[in-house]
Amino acid sequence: MVTITDVSKRAGVSRSTVSRVVAGNGYVSETNRKAIETAIAELGYRPNTLAQALRSNRSNVIGAVVVDIGTPYFANIVYGVQRAIRPAGKSLMVSSGYANQDQEARAIVEMVDRSCDGIVLYLERPMRADAVEILRKARIPVVSIGHDHCPLSRGIVSLDNFEGARAAMRYLLEQGHRDIVYLSGDPTIGDAIDRLEGVKAALAEVGRTLDDIEVLAGLFHESFGYSAGRDLLARRRDFTAVFAGADVIAAGFYLALGEAGLRVPHDISVIGFDDGYHAQFMSPPLTTIRQKPDDLGEKAAGHLLDLLAEPSAGPLQSLVRTNLVLRSSVAALQPVKEVA
DSSP states (O other): OOHHHHHHHHTOOOOHHHHHHHHSSSOOHHHHHHHHHHHHHHOOOHHHHHHHHHTTTTTEEEEEEEEESHHHHHHHHHHHHHHGGGGGTTTEEEEEEETTTHHHHHHHHEEEEHEEEHEEEEEESSOOOHHHHHHHHOOOEEESSSOOOTTTOOOEEEHHHHHHHHHHHHHHTTTTTOOOEEEEETTTTTTHHHHHHHHHHHHOOOOOOOOGGGEEEEOOOOHHHHHHHHHHHOOOOOOEEEEESSHHHHHHHHHHHHTOOOOOOTEEEEEOOOTTTTTSSSSOOEEEEEOOOOHHHHHHHHHHHHHHHTTTTOEEEEEEOOOOOOOOOOOOOOOOOOOO
């Protein structure tokens, strides 16, 4: 294994001079810097990150616990975290909590045990007391995304679910729809809770309540949209529009409609939430609420880096906005003409 001593001999400089170049701090003349960089390239030297961590008391590893890294949504959040920390010389460790309190606690403890410098958390359940105590003793900064289930968070990044859902429901109402079905996500999940409040607010603007529409709740998954669509169409067909609480739910609902011989938006209008990568390629392209999950991750990681640089900073807060994206899955409701 090539050592820092080998590099110093090849470059004709002291070990301490090589160390300053590798660490990126302290003055080194341009001539010596080029000689060291040449020696490193020729010898294939790689710094011992473990030794560096022991010297600096920093692992240069950031932890991230999300709900499920196997889904495109949370993969994009992780992408945003990495986009922020890479330029700062940090590496990333990721784990899933699966919206389960015990799994979330396990993931957090693993991050602490592996000496992460700080952690970005996207939790769906209140943090278990023993995990809170372990995190407290670790004395590392924590930034939460979404609902803050960690009492030790020094920063929080929120998505404007409320305004996004209000904009979606308001648009359906503006198009004349009143017989509406809202396919919500899991009502115990923070995003679903906030979006339902946005739906209520839009209905209140026209003197209506949740009792005036039908609300069905299930997983943020295509299978829920499909099964809910089949069940709905088997018992009623008098609704004119569906607000799907996520684009994946809308995708499943599209399939159920197609199997029933119905068309979007000719028979039923559909609006989604997320503007995932497939929304614009659905048939017809889905009108939806755009959010940028990578922005959530990037802002959270940015706050974490700020807290590492200035531990007394905080609490830090950011709100990621949403916006309505109009495509062709919603049609204005045509008034029924009375026959004389």
